[in-house]
Structure formats: C-alpha cells, structure tokens
Amino acid sequence: MTTITKHLLLGLFFALPFTGIAQKTVLQKEQLLQDIKILSADSLEGRLSGTPGNKLAQEYIQKRFKQIGLQSYGDSYKQHFKLESKRVVVEQASNLVGYILGKKEGFIVVTAHYDHVGVREGEVYNGADDNASGVGGLLAAASYFKKHKPKHTILFVALDGEELGLQGANAFLENTPVPKERILLNVNMDMLSLNNKGELYASGTYHYPFLRPYLEQVAPRPQAKLVLGHDLPEQGHDDWTGQSDHYQFHKRQIPFVYFGVEDHPHYHKPTDEYQNINASFYPDAASLVIDFVQLADQNLEHSRQKKQ
C-alpha cells in the first residue's frame, strides 16, 4: 500500500478519547469449549468445503446463530458462492452471516473460517485450533454483544473456503450485504487455542497504526496476553498479513486486526484435535479479542467526508 492511500484511509477515521478502562469480558467458558469440541469432532470429517462434514458444521453454526439471536440478511444466514480452486470446484459453498444491529454509522465485521482440510489417507484432520477455535471465539463474541448492545452494527461471518485460497472472504467482499465502503474494521480470528507461552498475536497495526492504542488497552489475563506483531513486510513468511481471510479486507483497503497464535507442531496435522488444545489459554485468548472489539466499537467513528 502506498503512503498516499494510507493517509486517505486514516483520514476516514478518528478516535474519540477513551471511554474509561477497557472492560474485562467474562465469557461462558463451558459453551466455548463445547463449541470447539463439537466443531472438531470426527463426525465432521475435517470440514473440507463441499463435503457432508462441512455441511454439518454449517448446520451447527446456524443453530448457534439462531440460539444466540443473531439477525440474518434475507431469510437465511447462508451466503452461497461457487468455489473454484486448482484442486476442486464446489458449486455451492456457503458463508454464514449474522448480525447485531447498532445505531451508529459504519460496520464492524468479525470473521472466522469454519472449513478445514478434510480427510487425507484415511486420517481426519479435525482442525480444532485451525479453526474451530476461531469459530468458537466468534460465537462467544456474538453472545457477548447480544447481551451488551454494540454502538455499531456488528456482522459475524463464519467463512467457508479459507483453506482453498481465502475464497469465502473474497466472495463475501464481492457481495457484501452492507455497503463495503462503510466497513470500519475486520476482526479475524484464526487459531486461538494453543500456545504454551500464553501469547495471542494481534497482527495488522503496522498497516493500521490507529488501531494500536485499542489493542494496548486490552488488559492481560492470567493465561493469555496480547502481543503485537507479525505484520512487517520484511518478516517474509512470519508476516501474517496475507495468511488468512483478513487479507481480502486488507486488499480492499479495509483495516483489519488478525488474532492468532504462532505455528505449533499440530498445525495442519491430524493431531490438531480437541484433546490437544490448551483449555485454560483458549477462553482467556477469546476474551482478549472481545475486549478489543468492544473498545473499537466504542471509539471508532465513521467520517462522513467522502474519499478524495
């Protein structure tokens, strides 16, 4: 991104003084663990896009959206799209989109992909950390904001086709249910449940430095704290800017923060399963993300001035 576009972007936002200390989100730990456990069960067969296991994941997430009380655009949470990758064509892939209405102008889009890589050589790749954990975090955030009304409308989007080239995020942005230019922020969760150092990375402030103060306000928890980084171009593979669905937002100049843990030995292995997640780190990590969404919701403003 050029410096000029950066300036234009920053011109679109301004921050109000902080409205006090960030609240520490308390979330329903048992529900969170149940969600990740169900979504990473063998019966879902690794949730590869276009498979029956992926459909089961869709059904579960829609059931939870409904339970939580998310609204839908149209008569279903589903946003269908055709997924085409080198390996596979899926005629009807599905993102799942729910929202909670706010009064202020501008939208916050919270995302997590629910697909994973399926079954390989007879082994189920359960994808507990990648990314049943992010979907659990998304559901926890939705429950939280249902009870604590947000100022902005928040969209909760469970994305398909991430593992096949960030295709669900691309489809969502090609066909957003709200005006794309009024999306203030994407918060993407991908791998939240496994880190032995108690560190959850927040990546993106190199590109969007105006978001840094909100992240710095998020108070550490006993088992998890935020660390900023993994977004410098000179970091090569350790620059995570292009590595999950937030990239599709970034490409369209929509600010993002990506939350995720560093790679671990279970990454994209059949051992990425429920029994190997860190059950004390995960709820704390998810609550850090929700704290940030809350701060961003309270403080971001959409400027009415048009882009030059």
Ligand SMILES: [Zn+2]
């Ligand atoms: Zn992932």
